[in-house]
Amino acid sequence: MSTLVTSFLAGMLFAVGLGLSGMTQPAKVVGFLDLTGRWDPSLACVMLGAIAVHAPAYRLIRRRSAPIFAAAFAIPTRRDFDLRLVGGAALFGIGWGLGGFCPGPAITSLPSGHTAVLLFVPAMVAGMYLHTLVEGLQVRRSGIVHPETVSRSPTLPPSPALQYRHDA
Template sequence: MNTLIASFVSGLVFALGLGLSGMTQPAKVTAFLDFFGDWDPSLACVMLGAILVHTFLYQLIRRRPSPLFAAAFSLPTRTDIDPRLVAGAALFGIGWGLGGFCPGPAVTSLASGQASVVIFVAAMVAGMYLYRLTEGLWRRQESAPRQVALPPLTAPSPPAWQSPQDF
């Protein structure tokens, strides 16, 4: 139960942060991406604020052997740069510039009831399904020999930490 309350509060704070920062307005997102037009640097301030706070708190949190309400931390441990990562991020960026939405603001904006958001989110979920259906095609390309990721040179992770495939 505690884990669910924490998750709910986290989602709520995330949505309020998106709303306050202006990121639920696609026009503000595309104005940031419009380097060659009427540029609006607000999104850079959002990233700066989020990264400042999370970098600091992350350092404190990872000193703990485990989270407060769960057995272990679920953090990605992959360090290799593969074509999937770059191609996926590149495709995402095209959709982001085209629609003015990334997943967080899109889901939050569903509450507005606007048709454009409903259409976008339905297509986004369809895109995720499409990936799942075709996943074998993209994974097969990974069968080529790959460098084994070396452990980080910095402080080793506590043994209890897991390594999921994605975020």
């Protein structure tokens, strides 16, 4: 129950931060990416502000053996580079440059009712769903078990699918 309240509050705080920072204005995002034109460095300040808080907080929080309301931390552990990471980030960047929206600001902008957002968000969810489908096909073909199955059978070694489940 407590985790639901903190999730909601974190979501709200995140949204207000996005709005204040300028991330919900696609023209401003594109202005940041317009390095060779009329560059607006504002979004670098967003990252700077967020990392200035979260990097030290992360170190302090990880001194705890567990989070306050949950049994364990769920933090990605992979350190390898693969084609999925590179290709996924490239596709993401192209979409980001085209529309000026990334997932957080797009969801936050839904209550604005703007047509651009009402088109972007369902397409984004469709893109995510498409990935879930493709991933499911690959898992079935390669015989890698689903993470749900793994967690119920402790004798199986951790599969790539299990690691893959923990997103950044």
